[in-house]
Each structure stands twice: as C-alpha cells, then as structure tokens.
Amino acid sequence: MSFDQSRTPLFEAVKYHVQRNAVPLQIPGHKHGNGLEEYKEFVGENVLRMDLNQTRGIDIIWDPTSVIVEAEKLLAKTFQASSAYFLINGTTSGVQTMIMSTCKPGDQIILPRNAHKSIFNALILSGANPVYVLPEINDALGIVLGITEDNLRIALEENSTAKAVMAINPSYYGVTSNLKSIVKTAHHSGMPVLVDEAHGTHMHFHDYFPLSAMEAGADISAVSLHKTGGSMTQSSALLIGDSSIDPNYVKQVLNLAYTTSPSYILLCSLDVARKQLATRGRQILDQLLELLEWSREEINKIDGLFAPDKVFFEESGNFSFDETKLLINVRKIGLTGYEVEEMLVRDYNILIELADMYNILAITGLGERKEYLEALINALTDIARHAVRRKIKKIETVQFNPEIVMQPRDAFYSPKISIPLEHCAGEISGEMIMVYPPGIPLVSMGEVITPEIIQYVQMLKQEKCTLQGTSDPFVNFVMVLDR
Ligand SMILES: Cc1ncc(COP(=O)(O)O)c(C=O)c1O
Known part of the structure; x- marks a missing residue:
C-alpha cells in the first residue's frame, strides 16, 4: 500500500457514503438526525449523517479489512510504529489494553506511583500487582517529576519476575523521565516498556520536544490524540513498536471491551488529525x-x-x-x-x-x-x-506511597463500609481519593490511609480543590474495607 500521508482513507469513505445519500433502513434510529432535530440544528447535519453503524463499504473497527486497515497503517507509519490501533474510549482503554496484554492476574508490574487513575483501574481489571517506583520531587515548584534510572534499577533488581515496566511520557505537568535509558534498563532485564503518552502525542512531531515512546524504543504506547494531536475528545491510539508483543494478541485484548458501535465521527477525526500531524x-x-x-x-x-x-x-x-x-x-x-x-x-x-x-x-x-x-x-x-502578597505557607511537596496490604483487585471485590474521613487512620482504603485533574490517587484501593493523608485531604478541602474518586463527593466519608 502507498504511505501517502495526505490521504485520509476512512474519512474519504465516510464522506463518500454521506454524499451517496443512501436510504437509511438501519441503525442509528435518528436517521440523519431527523429524529433529533434540536441537536441537528446546533451541530449541523453532516455530523449526524456521519453517525453510521456497520455500514457497507466503511469497514468495521474490531475486524477491519479495508479503509480502517489503511488508515491504521498510515497512523503507525506516522509514529514510526510497527502497528497502530484506533481507540475511541480514550487512552484509558489503551492503558487497560497495554497492561492486560502483558500481565496476567497475579503478575507484577513496575510503575511510577504518580500514575493516572486509569492505570490504577487497569490493575483491578487485569489483576496485576503494582510495584511502585517513587518519582522525584521539585520542592521549589511544588511538583512531582519523573522516575530516575537508578530507582528503576533498584525496583528491577528487587522484582526480577515482574512482567512489564510502565512509564509516563510526559506527566500532566509536562515532565519527562529519561525514557531512552528506562527502555534500555527494562529491556536489559527482559521486560517490555509500556508508555502512557496521554499528554505526549505532539512530541513525536518536533525534535525540540523530549523523545516520544516510539523514538525511545518503547514496546507499546497509548497516545491521546484528542488531547494534543488535534482529534476529537475520546479518540486516542495504541502504538506498537519494534517489540515482541504480539499485535494480534493486543487486538484480542482490545476487543474485549471495544464497543461494537464505534463513532465514525471520532474515528474520522483521528484520520484527519494524523494527516495534519504527518504533513504539517x-x-x-x-x-x-x-x-x-x-x-x-x-x-x-x-x-x-x-x-x-x-x-x-x-x-x-x-x-x-x-x-x-x-x-x-x-x-x-x-x-x-x-x-x-x-x-x-x-x-x-x-x-x-x-x-x-x-x-x-x-x-x-x-x-x-x-x-x-x-x-x-x-x-x-x-x-x-x-495581589495582597500574603505569605503562602510552604507545605513540603509529597508523593504519598501508602503501604499496600491488599492487592487492588482483591480490595475492589472486598466488602466495604463508609466511615468519616477523620476516623480513617489505619484503615485500608476501599476507593481512591484524588485531585482531578491530574487524577493521581493520594491513596488507592488496598492501601493504608495514614494520618498524613487525612491531613492533606483536609487541607485540599479547605482550599476548595476538586477531589474525586470517593462515593461521597464531598469526601466527608470514605469507603474502607470492612475488617
Ligand atoms: C496521565 C494520564 N494518563 C491517562 C489518561 C487517560 O486518558 P483519556 O482521557 O484519553 O482516557 C489521562 C487523562 O487525563 C492522563 O492524564
């Protein structure tokens, strides 16, 4: 096939279909938006005409044979990957797929503690057990950085049977670790490197940026094209590098949770965003x-x-x-x-x-x-x-790393009770507590809640910052394991 990056095979097929104006005796039931007039009036008719479902000639995401295959190959080529898959449930689904493709229940995975909640949730889905590497901290700015090669090496030595290493490239704040050396160190121990590149799609397209996962030799990466690559919200991609990870197995895992009714509006936006990134x-x-x-x-x-x-x-x-x-x-x-x-x-x-x-x-x-x-x-x-320039109290920047007493999946399935936040010290958390964004849990399921965490949460509440993850949206109560 030709790798002409100015083409958009999927978008072209969908546009052709819209122009054919075929009689729509199939789902979706709004039939070109006739059944959703108010919405059509605002978003425009083309959006609703593009809203197709398993239409002849347009290819099927979970078993593609034509234009989606071509579009995904162009995407892979753009990112110097050996294969690529479109995602329409965000990088969240990419993170889940990467972990489930490399870890079986009970396997260990090495990952930075300042990971996004999608990774913590993927641990529950996969049954993988985390080994956390603590990131460094820049106390002057008050932000958490990345992990160092030395800290990773210690984790690898202590957990030589782990099945994969996960990296974040870059963090929500934009900080990157030395990914090339992380890849080298992990590969030396025979472990694949999975990269959460939710915030890094664009980095591949200009050499002023830190290296992208594919440039650094990582095995697999999930990129949120919708965040910084120009496509529409929810649309991301999974990229497989020059790796021993089998793309067919990855596809099988991906299909476990892939909807059978993907949005062609989102998929087409990926096709067009890829063209733009590749050409301009x-x-x-x-x-x-x-x-x-x-x-x-x-x-x-x-x-x-x-x-x-x-x-x-x-x-x-x-x-x-x-x-x-x-x-x-x-x-x-x-x-x-x-x-x-x-x-x-x-x-x-x-x-x-x-x-x-x-x-x-x-x-x-x-x-x-x-x-x-x-x-x-x-x-x-x-x-x-x-500004009145009052003195802002400097609190030491911390990355909590609570003791894990129960693996995330076991904690998820354990009976829980709700108790007041101030009584939680020493309890095992049955849910995550996090500031969102960035969505990094202060405490996650199966971890011990410490007095320091309670104090920190109380301080965040005082500052009226948005806390999430708990069943009680005000975080006055927290679900803990019923022991
Ligand atoms: C670091 C990180 N990883 C993964 C995700 C999940 O990405 P998505 O929103 O595309 O599902 C996010 C979302 O903000 C994130 O910040």
Whole structure:
C-alpha cells in the first residue's frame, strides 16, 4: 500500500457514503438526525449523517479489512510504529489494553506511583500487582517529576519476575523521565516498556520536544490524540513498536471491551488529525514553540511569577519538559494556584487545565492563538499587580506511597463500609481519593490511609480543590474495607 500521508482513507469513505445519500433502513434510529432535530440544528447535519453503524463499504473497527486497515497503517507509519490501533474510549482503554496484554492476574508490574487513575483501574481489571517506583520531587515548584534510572534499577533488581515496566511520557505537568535509558534498563532485564503518552502525542512531531515512546524504543504506547494531536475528545491510539508483543494478541485484548458501535465521527477525526500531524505537524509546532517562548518571557517579567522552560528541568540532569505545558508558579504573589484559577475564570473568563497549591497549568496546542495567550498574560499582570502578597505557607511537596496490604483487585471485590474521613487512620482504603485533574490517587484501593493523608485531604478541602474518586463527593466519608 502507498504511505501517502495526505490521504485520509476512512474519512474519504465516510464522506463518500454521506454524499451517496443512501436510504437509511438501519441503525442509528435518528436517521440523519431527523429524529433529533434540536441537536441537528446546533451541530449541523453532516455530523449526524456521519453517525453510521456497520455500514457497507466503511469497514468495521474490531475486524477491519479495508479503509480502517489503511488508515491504521498510515497512523503507525506516522509514529514510526510497527502497528497502530484506533481507540475511541480514550487512552484509558489503551492503558487497560497495554497492561492486560502483558500481565496476567497475579503478575507484577513496575510503575511510577504518580500514575493516572486509569492505570490504577487497569490493575483491578487485569489483576496485576503494582510495584511502585517513587518519582522525584521539585520542592521549589511544588511538583512531582519523573522516575530516575537508578530507582528503576533498584525496583528491577528487587522484582526480577515482574512482567512489564510502565512509564509516563510526559506527566500532566509536562515532565519527562529519561525514557531512552528506562527502555534500555527494562529491556536489559527482559521486560517490555509500556508508555502512557496521554499528554505526549505532539512530541513525536518536533525534535525540540523530549523523545516520544516510539523514538525511545518503547514496546507499546497509548497516545491521546484528542488531547494534543488535534482529534476529537475520546479518540486516542495504541502504538506498537519494534517489540515482541504480539499485535494480534493486543487486538484480542482490545476487543474485549471495544464497543461494537464505534463513532465514525471520532474515528474520522483521528484520520484527519494524523494527516495534519504527518504533513504539517512540524510547521504548526514550530509556530507554537515560538509563541510559547514569547509567552514565557512576558510571564517571567511579571514580578512574582515564574514559568519554567525545558532548560530549567534539564539542568537537573534526569528530566526534560514538554514546553507546550505552560506551567506558572504563582506562590510569590501570595495567592494559591487554586485562587488564581478561580480569579481567571470568574474575572477574566479564562479556563486553564489545572491548579495546585503553588501553580497553574495552561495547556497549549495545535489550535493555539496569540490572543488566547495575550489574554492570559494580561490577566496575570492584573492579578499580580493587585495581589495582597500574603505569605503562602510552604507545605513540603509529597508523593504519598501508602503501604499496600491488599492487592487492588482483591480490595475492589472486598466488602466495604463508609466511615468519616477523620476516623480513617489505619484503615485500608476501599476507593481512591484524588485531585482531578491530574487524577493521581493520594491513596488507592488496598492501601493504608495514614494520618498524613487525612491531613492533606483536609487541607485540599479547605482550599476548595476538586477531589474525586470517593462515593461521597464531598469526601466527608470514605469507603474502607470492612475488617
Ligand atoms: C496521565 C494520564 N494518563 C491517562 C489518561 C487517560 O486518558 P483519556 O482521557 O484519553 O482516557 C489521562 C487523562 O487525563 C492522563 O492524564
């Protein structure tokens, strides 16, 4: 087949079908949106005409033979992967598939403790047992970084029968570990490397960024094209590198939970996003990086704010940074990140990705506009000028690593009771407690809740930050194992 990246085989087939205007005596029942007029009026008729289900000539995602095969091959080629699969349940489904493809129930997997909740959930689904590697911390910024090769090596030596190593590239905050050396170390121990690249799709398309998983020689990676690759929300991809992992087995695992009615609207957006990345990705990212260099310079001129760049992180030796994540430390203006986020939304109509005690994080992307960044810079100038500059108490940045007394799957299936948060010390957690975003559990199922975790959760509640994972949305009560 030709690897002409300017083609979009799936999108072309769907467009052709829409133009044929065939009589739709099949599902979906809205029939080109006739049965959903109010929605059609807002989103437009084409979206509803593209909403197909197992239509002749368009190929089937779980057993493709024509245009989806072609589109996935183009996707693989773009990312220098040996094969690729479209996902329409986000990178969450990619993470599940990677773990279930390499670990059977009871197998160990080595992973960073600052993993996303999708990984913790995948442990329950797969029955794999985690061996956590603690990430490093940058206390000045108050953020968690990546893992070091030395810490990984210790984990490998102590757990030589583990079946896989998981890495995050980059973290929600944009920090990357030295993935190439992680891959080398894990492969030396005979273990495949699975990479959560939910926030790193674009990194493959410009050499200024840290290496992508496929460039670093990883075995398999899940990329959220919908986050930073330009496609629509929920659409991601699974990439298999030059690896001993069998793509057919991966496909079998993927199909365990793949819907039989995937959205062609999402799938087509992947096809078009891949074309754009392959044909114009570098050029778009060049412009974005230039815009970001200017933005950081402007932000760093504002007294009390600090927007670190790649060099800042690389000076530590172990880590690098994806500069499309515009991380801004606000502690010195005497406001918490949560307070600045609230002001940005309330007073300036600006939405950012996340906030923590000391930072805000704006995520920039392929569709960036200078005026968006100007609006942020102007708002921050205003906020910093009027800030009372009270002293923000510095709390030591921690990555909790609670004792695991029961494996995640066993804890999930154990009887639980709900008790007040303040009585939870020493109990085994029956659910996750996390700030979302970034969605990294402070405590997960089967882990012991410590007084420090309770104190930290109480502090977060006081700061009115969004906590998730617990059955009680206010986290006054927590489900613990009924012992
Ligand atoms: C680090 C990380 N991994 C995985 C995911 C899951 O990705 P998705 O939302 O595409 O399912 C997220 C989502 O935010 C994430 O932040």
